[in-house]
Amino acid sequence: MKIGILGGGQLGRMFIQNALNYDDEFYTLDPASDAPCHNISYFTQGNFNDYQTVLDFGKDKDVVTIEIEHVNADALAELENQGVKVVPNAKIVKTIQQKILQKEFYKANNIPSPDFEVMWDGNAKIMMPLPFVQKMNTGGYDGKGVQVIRTEEDYQHLWKEPTVLESLVDIDKELSVIVARNENGETKTFPVTEMVADPKLNLLDFNICPTQLSEDVQNQIRSITETFLATVNSPGLFAIELFLDKEGKVWVNETAPRLHNSGHQSQEGNANSQFEQMYRVVKNLPLADTDTFTYSGMLNLVGAEGFSGKVIYDGLDEVLKLPKTYVHLYGKTETKPGRKMGHINVLADSREELMDKLIKVKAMVKVRA
Known part of the structure; x- marks a missing residue:
């Protein structure tokens, strides 16, 4: 083909x-x-x-x-x-690429997502109580196009273009689940992963699988994925980003209609990766086994602050000496602060060992020019 x-x-x-x-x-x-x-x-x-x-x-x-x-x-x-x-089909791409349509999709299909209101321009009267999150209707990506409005003084920073204003969730954990559906209606769900963000860059730092979740939380996520797959009405691979709040309630943050950063650890950590699954979706083949082998995690390699130019990876030689550690570079020759240049996957026998290895690897590598 x-x-x-x-x-x-x-x-x-x-x-x-x-x-x-x-x-x-x-x-x-x-x-x-x-x-x-x-x-x-x-x-x-x-x-x-x-x-x-x-x-x-x-x-x-x-x-x-x-x-x-x-x-x-x-x-x-x-x-x-x-x-x-x-x-995925054009209709769901159009729905997901616009935050307003995406939020309305969740509401129409009883998929739990934080309360919201739509602001079409800067003259609208805002009913959403503080604090809230403002998300641009289109173009947001990797933490861009999102800001938190905490005080009345922050109103001066509101974007005046079409946006979604969304209740701020008191987050305990950020989670992700990757689901797939082929043309025949067969569906598969990858194990839930936990996402740990870099607070400065607002980018994914670590990804951890499997997660430590109660049976109730797992059931909530299962209900969300089943409802989404039943209503999306399109073949595709979708990454559903979730918030777990401090009261144990799961909310859908947003969905990506594509391969996703939060699924990279599946390359070595699962029986098949998200990339294998996407291929099978595109070809309408039987969907792949998604079982986990062990604890797996991913570390993003991003351009260090203060460096722009031809990329140099400090510390990779030492990383390559480590067992059950896998380097994936993206073929980008130029680095700049915060740019995703690659990732490193790690396998371990326990969550504690996994976190120790991820932290150790992060300290070993610097992406500079």
Whole structure:
């Protein structure tokens, strides 16, 4: 099959690396000439937000998928009209890429998500009690397009464009669960992972699997995933980001209709990775076993503050000496502060050992120029 991917970043790169176990042709579209997929696929440099560019890219493909949701969903809909298979479908991409539609989807389907109101412009009267979170309707990614409004003085910092105002959850843990559905309606769910964020960068720092959750919390998550998969009405792989509050209630933060940073530890920690699962979804094959082997975790490698330029990885030689430790670099030649450059997966026999190893590895590596 000719498989087209909108986006040529690290997610597409790792998808293709895994899918090379099979026999297909892979085409990618990305605005950056040196995108991570440019040298491992039939690469087209172009804007995946431009209607005609997406249409021209996808019209001769057997299937078109995405590795970033901020693409032209109208072009995806037209490709569907022309008989091209689009995974996930254009309707759910359009719903998820707009926070307002995404929140309304949760509300309509009784999926627990924090209370919200929509602010279309800066002149609206705000009813949401303080403190609350403001999320841009479109374009937010990796912690960007999100801010917390805590006091009346903070109102001066409100963005004036269409946004969602959302109740602030008293968070105990941030969790993620990756689910998959193929065209035949078969579904699979990966074990829940715990996400530990870097408070300064607002990016994922560590990812830990399995999590330590009560039976009640696990049941809440199971209900959320079952409802989502029953109502999404599209094949695809989806990362559902969750909040567990301090009273034991689970809330959906948001969903990504694609491969996700919170699933990277599945490369070595699970019977099959999220990338294998995504391939099977795209091809409408039987879905893969998602069982965990042991405790697994992931550490993001991000550009250090104060460094921009040709990347240098300090400490990788020492990391490569460690047992059950796996380095994944993204093929990006230029680093800048906070840029995701790679990740390291670690396996361990206990949660305590896993955390010790992740902290040790983080201290060993520096991404600089």
